[in-house]
Amino acid sequence: MSIGLLKHALRKLKSDRGKLAAVGKRTPKQFNRWFKWLSPGLLVKRWLVISAIGVVLTALGLAIWIKLTPIYRLIEFVSAVLGTITNTVPSYVSGPFALALGLFLIFWGQTRTVGSITEALQPDSDRELVDVLLAHRRLNRGPKIVAIGGGTGLSTLLRGLKHYSANITAIVTVADDGGSSGRLRREIGVLPPGDIRNCIAALADEEKLLTELFQYRFQAGDGLSGHSFGNLFLTAMTEIAGDLEKAIAASSQVLAVRGKVLPATLSDVSLWAELADGRLIQGESNITKAKGQIRQIGCHPTDPPALPAAIRAIEEADYIIIGPGSLYTSVIPNLLVPRIREAIANAKVPRIYVCNIMTQPGETEGYTVAEHIRAIDRVCGKRVFDAVLVQRQSPSPQSLLRYAQENCYPVFLDREEVTNLGCRVVLANVMDEDEETGYVRHDPHRLARVLLRWYGGR
Template sequence: MFIALLKQALFAFKRDAPGRRTRMNQWFKWLAPGLFVKRWVLISAGGVFLALLGLSIWIKLTPIYYGIQLIETFLATITSLVPSYISGPLVMLGGIVLILWGQTRTVGSITEVLRPGSDRELVDVLIDHRRLSRGPRIVAIGGGTGLSTLLRGLKQYSANITAIVTVADDGGSSGRLRRENRVLPPGDIRNCLAALAAEEKLLTELFQYRFRAGEGLTGHSFGNLFLTAMMDITGDLERAAAASSQVLAIRGQVLPATLCDVHLWAELADGRKIEGESRISEAGGNIVKIGCIPGNPPALPKAVQAIREADLIIMGPGSLYTSVIPNLLVPEIAEAIACRDVPKIYVCNIMTQPGETQGYTVSDHVKAIDRACGRPLFDSVLAQSQVPSAQALIRYAQDNSHPVFLDREDLANLGRQVVVANVMDEDPQTGYVRHNSQFLGRVLLRWYARVQGIASKE
């Protein structure tokens, strides 16, 4: 009889509340390991018990004695009317429902305060936070749009990310602010902060917004002006990036490679020497040597420390000579990378870049990095596996750009391991080819896990 009544009650409970199953799943998530919730609930229950025990000792049990007698009389009356094997489970079920209801309302109230307007449950946020906080310590080095693309993929797997960004940009809005306000260029830092932000879509639109009118504002992005103001308030780009990271609630940290006012120069095969990051790719020659003024700039200490503590070091993608290599012109950065015995990988570009890498193969990219540093830094290279569509190839050929050829034999002679995967995203309308953030993050983390698994077996 009791089983039949219980079945009917459960059926009604399920029928009357279509969304209750989802809520039950959310309740059970609070029991997931690693949230540090169960232990505090038990400690709280123990505290309630001890408080009641102390109160009973203090008042010498007299009111409790009569209270127990009253409860005993009440329970005896109930069990005389309804058998104990029915009334007991029903009362127990009612108590459990009240507990779950109260806890749900409590968590809901906390969620409304901590995450107003969010559709995500607080328990899901906590689970993600714990998972990401246990992720590997990743250092990503580069600049331009390539690094921000990489960061969007990596932040899905770890919150322990450090982006080390070049400060050699001297074109566009960053270049104007650099010349007019005598500050380090904020553009690449801005892109990385937006990429690592929790509310990335809205922040990207805000930070990338460019003023179309206004004396002195035309052409500037809001993000560049924001960081310039933060530099003026905090004193330098490092503090400005740290303060902005707190405001934007980013996953990880963004650091400039150096706080020195660096200007790039390049020697071309025809003997010309070009100064200025924005002028190098516009010169249209073959680069044979790259350097900076002043030579051997000091590294940011936090950047060096991040490399020394890293579990995984990634460089690229991005413009080889104006975004990737400039970070390695800081000797302490290159030295710190060379000394680390952890998985290190270079993400090669998909297409060649006119004015920088025209005619380059994958091994040519690696040789250029080795030549700039005077030593091999990366033991692995990630290269694109599939060729872009015919429409994309025609579109890029008009600009004298072609897919970077994967020359496996030359890479093997250089002692590099090759990771080949499809990490490409192609716009079907414009034919533009870019790295796909999600593909890139997934491939790199799977490769890292595989390398770690092999190392642990050895």
């Protein structure tokens, strides 16, 4: 009989312990949410304290003004009630009870208030308001980062960087003359919006939905077929705002973009390239199609004026990142703007170039890392970055075979040559490989993490 009672007691104890553990799992989560409001830097506690002081001073001032005459009896009544309670219930019971009740009402009122505000500001979000505020403060305290480039490479980089800082400025080339951007450029006379569209979508908070919307291409319609919605949107905003810079700023406000996107110049820039076989190729889209070895590259007009806001962003930057992207048609076109390359060269902050993972036919066939650096040096006439980020591991054999059919190969790291050029090498695995298609790209989150780690080490 005693053994049976002992078993029953053990089962009961185990059941009670399980219930306590379940309550323990729920309780800390609620308390953690409350105590998050005590985190430094939220700019909430100081205003609550100031509000409380204001209430006390208001009540005190009102009482002094009316000489307390209307509330004498109220004070006497409250004193009598409190005296009765303390005489009836011991102070060691009534005191803690009143304290606990007051704290409960404060926490309950604050929770319901915050819940109502969260529901109004974020009706469809699962995130707590305190988490949003903490993230907002953390991102606003992030370094001032300037990312320079174009194409899909720059938008990939921005997609990762926006999780570390809200102080991002993307400086984008406007030399594109192919596809939807080229058509709008020729037919309407606007600067090509394609690369800018990609960057805005990448920096937007609602990235997935905006990317789908901005990248949507019309499949039918007279004159609409082939155009992307984002290009048409920016073109319309340019007509309304007066120029592309104002159109980007207005679009960024509407789309809640985290950071800024700026064109390198507002001039109508067109690229030209001289190939090793003597051919002179006009137009950005024709350079890659020419399938030749580029000996020299330039633009018309020869010295396009830089956007003042872009120069200001470079001068105020804490960190400058160049690339990734097509070397001659995405990265270098920004450096053909004299004041931009001079501002980068004169910057006293960490500067890094993100080298491509694979060579590109028609641009960098057979190029090593050192040859990428030399190509940039030739255009700038001097070194404009301190280090180069290189992918550590090669793609899988399946991807290598797929790329070999297009005459593409991994960019070889000739470390000794790079060192002789006075450039530091940062090796890291920042590659994302699509198992189905075999394509390799920079992984935005790994890339941003490595870049910020290097910056922190500097």
